Amino acid sequence: MRNKILIYSFSSLAVQVAKVLNEKDYHIVIIEEDEDLINKAKLLGYEVKNTSLLDDENIIGIGINNDDIKAFFCLGDDKNTNLFITLSVRNINKNIKIISVSSTKEGNKTMLLAGANKIINPYEIGALRIFRLLHKPLILDVLDNILFSKSDIEVAEITIKKGSIFDGIYLRDLKIINREDIIILGIQDKEISDKFIFFSTGINHKIDADDTLVVLGQSENLKRFKKEIHHII
Numbered sequence: 001m002r003n004k005i006l007i008y009s010f011s012s013l014a015v016q017v018a019k020v021l022n023e024k025d026y027h028i029v030i031i032e033e034d035e036d037l038i039n040k041a042k043l044l045g046y047e048v049k050n051t052s053l054l055d056d057e058n059i060i061g062i063g064i065n066n067d068d069i070k071a072f073f074c075l076g077d078d079k080n081t082n083l084f085i086t087l088s089v090r091n092i093n094k095n096i097k098i099i100s101v102s103s104t105k106e107g108n109k110t111m112l113l114a115g116a117n118k119i120i121n122p123y124e125i126g127a128l129r130i131f132r133l134l135h136k137p138l139i140l141d142v143l144d145n146i147l148f149s150k151s152d153i154e155v156a157e158i159t160i161k162k163g164s165i166f167d168g169i170y171l172r173d174l175k176i177i178n179r180e181d182i183i184i185l186g187i188q189d190k191e192i193s194d195k196f197i198f199f200s201t202g203i204n205h206k207i208d209a210d211d212t213l214v215v216l217g218q219s220e221n222l223k224r225f226k227k228e229i230h231h232i233i
Helices: 014-024 036-044 056-061 081-091 105-114 124-135 138-148 177-182 221-228
Strands: 004-008 027-032 047-050 068-073 098-100 118-120 155-159 181-190 196-198 212-218
Touching: 004 014, 014 027, 027 036, 036 047, 056 081, 081 098, 081 105, 105 118, 138 221, 155 221, 212 221
Parallel strands: 004 027, 004 068, 027 047, 068 098, 098 118
Antiparallel strands: 155 212, 181 196, 181 212
């Protein structure tokens, strides 16, 4: 069964986000009340739930606590409504990944305090794409093909479990990487900080349980690599 992504609102931003995630084979569920937007989402083939998320019972009703829910996107056009819904969703589900939209630095901070894990700022994203288009068009083309197309190349996050065969070894000792054509981009060490450590820095980092590896590779190779990592000794 495909993992589900819940998207509040079918705003212009949500349309683009849903398209990308749908192409990456997620099952998209749109939560919307506007009849015109509901019909638009249905015509594009998305599952739609016609409900308000200003009531906790409705939030529970959309399946926010189900195990197959990968993430919740809060992409409405009204910042106050987005803030309220982000707070409510986080209160109901402490572990779900929440991605909210905000257009200001102050709004970013408020959303993070409300419980969002990540913030989408359309203006910052647009400015960054323009810079890359002008100065680094090849890099932009590569990123677009990985992130926004049906390319077989994917970026994956893999959290190390306690007792895994990789628990306690060093990055440079992962000879399996060469065999599986996997590229390690970096690692997040919870004990040090939430910041991402790029592998290219040359740090021979010791891998521990709860660290998260970020890797790049073909889909099938990533699947085999995940099985290796999750093997418990």
